[in-house]
Amino acid sequence: MAQPPVVRALSLLTPFFQDQPLAGLPVGARDALLLLVREWLFGTQMPCVVRCQQCAARLEFTLATTDLRALSPTTTVHQVDHAGETITFRLPTSDDLLAFPAGAATPRLIIERCLLEAPAALSGDALTAVATAMAEADPLLDFRIALTCPECGHAWSAPFDVTAFVWQEIDAWARRLLHDVHTLARAYGWGERDILALSPWRRAFYLRLVSDERSIG
Structure with a gap:
């Protein structure tokens, strides 16, 4: 950055x-x-x-x-x-x-x-x-x-600045990913490396479970 x-x-x-x-x-x-x-x-x-x-x-x-x-x-x-x-x-x-x-x-x-x-x-x-x-x-x-x-x-x-545009998208994606890591780490106590090792599909599934529990609670 x-x-x-x-x-x-x-x-x-x-x-x-x-x-x-x-x-x-x-x-x-x-x-x-x-x-x-x-x-x-x-x-x-x-x-x-x-x-x-x-x-x-x-x-x-x-x-x-x-x-x-x-x-x-x-x-x-x-x-x-x-x-x-x-x-x-x-x-x-x-x-x-x-x-x-x-x-x-x-x-x-x-x-x-x-x-x-x-x-x-x-x-x-x-x-x-x-x-x-x-x-x-x-x-x-x-x-x-x-x-x-x-x-x-x-x-x-x-x-149209190609470098600036692509960087902006990657930066936003990385920030969303870090937010997901934060959410799953707080919910399950997992480490960052373990969370990032999950496939995007499995990570999204666990995030839905966390969201569902919060909405019920």
Whole structure:
């Protein structure tokens, strides 16, 4: 819980993909693996809730992990032509994001770190061209959802952070599990290890028994 988001994403993935260079994967490829883990744990449908920026109405919609995973980049090195010159770059990775102190990884520094062949000094327009090409090559790098409020008609683009979303779900699941451990430990005197060793079905059965006894009492 104390880890910064990038490290947290790698920590969530490491037990499942120990043979892969996770920190060296493009951000979109890393997030596609996070979405795959999310499928294994909770399924493909991701219920989302957002508030309208204009009237604060509650909007509910569902995203599919399979649709987002399909956006994972298949190549790492790309080129963009700007002002008659070709700029070659690679897609940003977790290693790139971790190469700077917390809060210091500005878009410009990350882009410059990912340049493979480029003019000695890039103009602001050139950097914008590279940033646009990066987002096109790796849509999950800055994934946004086009939304329209059914109440007031306001339209906007909402960012969707894969790491934050998956972490929020896992954190909520873990807290529910700890609450179940607490309930069963108090009711039966079992240790945490024994409770976690129960199958989800048996654990749910004992929790129902505890709940039934409390309702009768």
